[in-house]
Amino acid sequence: MTMNRRGLLRSMAGAGMLSLTCAREQRAQEAAGQAARGMPAPKIKDIQVIETQPAGARLTVVKILTDQDGLYGYGCATFTQRAELVRVAVERYLKPLLLGRTTDRIEDIWQTAYDSSYWKNGPVLNNAISGVDEALWDIKGRQAGMPVYQLVGGKCREAVECFASARGGDPKAVIEASKEIVKRGFRYIRVGGGGEGGPGGSAAPRASNVLHNGPLYDRGATYRRTLKLLEECSGTFGAEIQWATDMHERYDPRQAVQFCKAVEKLNIFFIEDPLSPEDLAYFRQIREQCTTPLAMGELFNSPHEWQPLIQERLIDYIRCHVSQVGGFTPARKIALLGENFGVKTCWHAPGDLSPVGHMANVTLDIVSYNFGIQEWSPFNPRVLEVFHGCAEMKDPYLWVSEKPGWGIEVDEKAAAKFPFTDSGARSGLNGGWGDLRLADGTVIKQ
Ligand code: MG
Numbered sequence: 001m002t003m004n005r006r007g008l009l010r011s012m013a014g015a016g017m018l019s020l021t022c023a024r025e026q027r028a029q030e031a032a033g034q035a036a037r038g039m040p041a042p043k044i045k046d047i048q049v050i051e052t053q054p055a056g057a058r059l060t061v062v063k064i065l066t067d068q069d070g071l072y073g074y075g076c077a078t079f080t081q082r083a084e085l086v087r088v089a090v091e092r093y094l095k096p097l098l099l100g101r102t103t104d105r106i107e108d109i110w111q112t113a114y115d116s117s118y119w120k121n122g123p124v125l126n127n128a129i130s131g132v133d134e135a136l137w138d139i140k141g142r143q144a145g146m147p148v149y150q151l152v153g154g155k156c157r158e159a160v161e162c163f164a165s166a167r168g169g170d171p172k173a174v175i176e177a178s179k180e181i182v183k184r185g186f187r188y189i190r191v192g193g194g195g196e197g198g199p200g201g202s203a204a205p206r207a208s209n210v211l212h213n214g215p216l217y218d219r220g221a222t223y224r225r226t227l228k229l230l231e232e233c234s235g236t237f238g239a240e241i242q243w244a245t246d247m248h249e250r251y252d253p254r255q256a257v258q259f260c261k262a263v264e265k266l267n268i269f270f271i272e273d274p275l276s277p278e279d280l281a282y283f284r285q286i287r288e289q290c291t292t293p294l295a296m297g298e299l300f301n302s303p304h305e306w307q308p309l310i311q312e313r314l315i316d317y318i319r320c321h322v323s324q325v326g327g328f329t330p331a332r333k334i335a336l337l338g339e340n341f342g343v344k345t346c347w348h349a350p351g352d353l354s355p356v357g358h359m360a361n362v363t364l365d366i367v368s369y370n371f372g373i374q375e376w377s378p379f380n381p382r383v384l385e386v387f388h389g390c391a392e393m394k395d396p397y398l399w400v401s402e403k404p405g406w407g408i409e410v411d412e413k414a415a416a417k418f419p420f421t422d423s424g425a426r427s428g429l430n431g432g433w434g435d436l437r438l439a440d441g442t443v444i445k446q
Contacts, residue, residue, distance in 0.1 A: 002031035017369035018022040042139065046250070047095040049077070049087045049133065052415035053276055057084040057352040058431050062090055063132025063409060064139060066103055071142060073103075074410055075134025076323045076357030079108050079412050081125040081333040082433050083420065089128035093117070098132065106136045116233060121302035123324055126280045130327030132404070134360055141405035149363045149400055159397035160365040162376035163188035163244065163269070173231045178233060182241060184395040188269050188373055190244040193230055208437045217436050219251055227262055234266040249276035249299065250436075257285050260292045262348040270295040270317055271348070276306055276445045283314040295319045298348045306334060310343045317372045329361045335368040344372025351377050355387040358407040360393045365399045374398060386414045 047066040053059065058080040064074045079086050097116055101109060113129045114120055134343050147154060166189050166385045168174040174191050181189055210216055226245055243266065247256060258272040263271065270293040275282050277299050286294065295317035300306050301324060309315045318338050322331045335345050345368055349363040365371045376398060379390055389408045394397045398436045403409025422430055436446045 001340075006401045010101050020136070038184055041104045042071055044101050044103060046082055047090060047098065047135075048088050049131075050074075050410060050412060051083065051087065051416045051420055052386055053380065053420050054382035054386050054415075054418040055351065056098045058420050059354040059383075060086050060127070060131065061354050061415075062135050063129075064103065064132065064135040066139060071139060073135035073138030073140075073405060074329065074356045074408060075131040075136070075138065076354045076360060077131030077352045078323055079123055079356060080352045082124055083431055084335070085124045085393050086131070087126050090131060094128055094317075096395045103139045104138050106133065106140065108330060109133075109136060110326070114326065117152065117185075117412060121304070123301055126301055126345060130323035130325075130357075133327030133329050134323075134356060137360075138356075138405035140410075145404050147363070147401055147403060147407060148328070148360075148405060149366050152363075152367050153345055155344050155366050157366060157371065157402075159394070159399045160187070160371070160374045161188070162374045162393070162396050163190055164376060164396070165190045165192070166353065167192060171229050174229060175236055178237070182237065186396040187240060188242050188244065190246060190272070190375075190395075191233055192226075192246065207439065211441045212437055215434065215436050217250060217438060217446075219255060219438070221250065223255055223259060224306050227259070230263055230266050230268070241269055242267050244268060244270050244272060244295070246272040247274045249272045249273050251275075253279045253282040253285075257282060257289055260286045260294070261290045264290040264292045268292055272296075272319065273298055278445070280305065280309065283309060284312075287314055292412055293317070295346050297321075300325060303330075307337070308351075309336050310341050311402070313341055313343065317344050317346040319346045319348055320355070322360050322364070323346075323357055324354060328364070331360070331364055332368075335364055335370065339368065339370040346372045347374065349375040351380070355379060355390040356385065356406055356408050356410075358391050359401060359408055362398050362400045363406075365398075376423045386411055386418065 005346050044064055050061040050063055060083050062075045062077050063072060091117045094113055098109060109167050109379045112177060113132060117125055137148050140151060164186045166174050167175040168177050179191050206216060208413060220226055230243055230245060260271050260274055272295045274294060291333050293316040296315045297306055298311060298321055300320050306318060310318060312410060318334055320334060325331055327400055338345060349358055349361050351359040375392060384390060385407055387410055389401055389403060397439045422428065436442050437443050
């Protein structure tokens with residue numbers, strides 16, 4: 001084939017460009033190689049499950065050990081109602097899949113673990129993945145000598161404001177408890193409507209027409225009692241104190257719409273979980289009826305649940321349980337999605353997650369511009385015996401650890417002192433919840 005002069009010049013220019021590109025690539029590869037030589041990629045040597053029940057909830061923590069001496073990490077995989085299944089998911093499925101892989105590739109490992117079951121988005125598998133995911137973030141932080149919050153952009157606030165929960169059998173007791181909370185500096189308080197078997201509620205008198213002997217839930221009575229309680233709290237304290245209540249997905253959808261409308265006039269910072277995940281479509285009706293702020297997501301497992309609510313701006317606070325959605329990696333993505341649509345964060349944080357999970361929450365709070373507020377429940381002293389370096393509460397702010405990784409060490413000997421037990425109010429159910437029924441015997445969601 002012959003080539004004219006212009007073609008020859010074009011070809012020579014192309015070759016020059018090619019050699020320039022190659023040189024640039026080579027330099028980049030050398031730089032990456034230098035960085036990697038300075039910090040060799042650790043490999044997963046073992047994955048262990050630590051189970052402990054120092055104070056009521058069954059806590060599950062995944063520990064990943066690497067091939068580098070002394071380099072390991074912890075992640076929260078706590079699903080207290082089905083704890084034994086999480087252990088099997090980690091030991092029998094994730095461990096064989098992940099042994100020998102480099103700990104550097106957190107996103108890749110998350111996606112690999114997520115896809116390996118083919119069917120996905122369930123609480124057992126998500127909690128198992130969370131344990132691995134958060135352990136890998138811990139390892140990366142320990143490697144870098146930095147807390148995890150530094151690895152995802154650093155702080156955008158100094159500490160994390162929390163709400164506290166005031167409990168009591170009647171409005172007077174709740175108001176007294178609230179006064180103590182206000183004295184400690186909290187500005188946001190959640191009070192419970194409850195009902196027998198409900199959060200913060202007391203046993204309602206049992207009418208003679210109740211057709212069973214088990215825990216009873218009376219939707220109408222709970223509705224009236226909670227509304228009255230919020231009215232009294234709002235009337236007793238000044239406007240600087242704001243209120244919330246948790247409907248715990250127990251009302252029927254029409255009552256939920258009515259309740260959110262009825263509390264619009266009060267100083268509410270949010271109504272929590274007004275609908276069950278099965279009734280999400282009713283959020284549009286609540287939005288059309290009132291401006292009461294809404295928090296939702298404690299039971300969510302799947303992007304199919306939170307994406308529409310965030311994208312359509314149907315809620316104000318996303319309230320997922322971080323280990324339940326698969327750990328720190330997906331929760332960070334949820335926070336960023338929320339930021340784009342004006343939805344704030346309020347990660348679920350009662351006693352049924354480990355202090356490692358609490359630190360993951362606080363880390364998300366401290367780096368997310370759209371942080372709303374954080375739920376806070378104090379650590380039992382026995383929990384502090386097992387977990388060292390927990391997030392510190394200086395009322396009403398929670399402070400993130402400044403130590404590498406999550407900054408938490410698990411005393412495994414202390415953890416072993418508190419094995420899972422099957423005692424307590426729901427004994428015989430292996431940590432599971434019992435049933436809650438209406439007067440006629442109908443079992444309800446809870
Ligand atoms: Mg709740």
